[in-house]
Amino acid sequence: MSFHSKMADLIKNGQWTQAIPTLAAHVTDNPDDETALSLYATALMRAGEKDASLKVLCDTARRFPQSAAAQADLGFLAMKADNLALAVEGLQAATKLQPNFYQAWVFLAQAQFACGNMKEALTANEACENTDPLGAEFPKMQKAIKKGDFARAEGTARNMLARVNGHPRGAFALAYLASTVGAHEEQAQILEHSLAQYPANPMLYRSLSEAYEAVGAYEKAIKVADMLVTLDPSVTSHWIRARVAGHVGDFNSALDHADKAIALLPGGSEERGKLDLMRGHALKILGQRSESEEAYRACIKNTPGNGAGWWGLADLKTFQFTPQDEADMQTLVDDETLDAAQRSQAAFALAKAFENRGDAKAAFAQYTVANNLRPDIDFDPGKNDQFITRLLASFDSQTLQQQAKTVPTGPTPIFIVGMPRAGSTLIEQILASHSAIEGTMELNTLPNLERTIRIEGGRRFKCDYPESLQKFSPDALTAYGQQYLDNSAIFRTGKPYFIDKLPPNYERIGLIHKILPQAIIIDARRDPMDCGYSAYRQHFAAGHEYSYNLGHIGAYYKGYLRVIDHFNEALPGKVLTVQYENMVQNTEATIRTILDHIGLPFEENCLRFFENKRPVRTASSEQVRQPIYTKGMGQWKAVEEELAPLKQALAS
Known part of the structure; x- marks a missing residue:
């Protein structure tokens, strides 16, 4: 074994006391032995003698000014000594x-990042990508993923990471593969490890932000998006930061970053149109009606084939389209070369235009076109019925008796559940006008927690959710309840009660009862024909796949009733059903009933809910800024014949 190999082994094994004097003597006799000088400095550094190590390296760098290795050694060990300038x-x-x-560029990107020199760090990271010794592997992975050969892609990615610790392209690909099977926690871990080695890589931050959002870790997602904007203040970075801000209800911040992204773009670009759409949504939620209309109009102008801008205007509910608007929407709907999702939204908007001028028959015909155009809908009434049967069997009276050992620490959640378009936003707005209650938004916190429980139950008990929930101890249930309150804290400001209004949470009443014994549950109920017709007329961004077929709506509504009826029997008095028709006809009495259920005194502000300026992020945001009205009752009767499939499904 050579002298250098022996010294390297001693250093590797932590035998500093033997390596240091031997190397010191050797370099005294052999001052031009660059390799020995590097080993000597490394041994000193690992022994904690930082100053001595740096002195050796500085001398070596001066002795060998044309040696890239000597300069790189100085740079690397100077980082270890926290001398970032050196x-x-x-x-x-x-x-x-x-x-x-390559490795020098990797370390330089780390050093510049640590110094806060973001522009220089980004430049060094780009050089890393250009000199990547494994660069040829990435196209192979992309090709394998495109062909659906995920095993080959994963093998290539893992091989890259084995060869280069934290390799960004290998990590990105492996994280993407994890995300395709819903393993977002693993996706985040892969990216976090890679970013520790490559902290100036925008691609990794973008993917990590998405991973955190997918698991509901919004505070982490914001921090990552902030770092991304600081590192790379590009259109994409500001777009991501705006998106995360919108997801946590910080719509002013969303507007700010959308504006910054737009400032970097030329007019007329597709990206500009998407940002205009984002601005339109945020302005609508904030109640800035005219500015919202302008943003939607800008979206339509900048992306003429984008039906989302037209639907944005229509979803303002009282917007009046011009004859030219209707002609333009019809052209978009009829253009089969355009994306079906965009044509669907334009058709929904055109139907709304017909409806607003009182032509219910023409509107219904156009709503049918819109719903039939909706792509990628995969709702199976039979499977939904099977799921509900499993759900109710898993939450029998005995199972529901076992709850969290103690009440989690924090404010009391008020869950408003039920069908969409059933008046849940009205109830939310009324309650959020009470001094003790905070309105938030449609939170995904509980579904994200359910997903965590599903994964943990499968790992520990080898069974699926909801059956696995029966096996968790009271202590575990308490911990999950606390996790819900902790994860939703970002949406709250400190009032003793807060609202979580996500209609499909009616499927999680059993989960709520077990992990949050103190929780209040309100079922927002509406006449099934009015409710079903309203859902059919609404373009939902996601999450309501049954709503594009009248028969499916009826089947889903019946399933919802099965769930509520079950828990009313198993947990008498736990769920308060609030009938929409009672709310609009006997408003004060209904409000008093709700507040009694919660345990709070009546306040006059609840009757003046329409004066509440809080952001409202649902399809009913415009309606709840108006006083109570009854025109939403009985609208289905104008198209009763056309709604026969809905009526038949409800009656079957």
């Missing part, structure tokens, strides 16, 4: 001498 100096010298020195 690290940058050495690594810049190394990359200047050897422009394809």
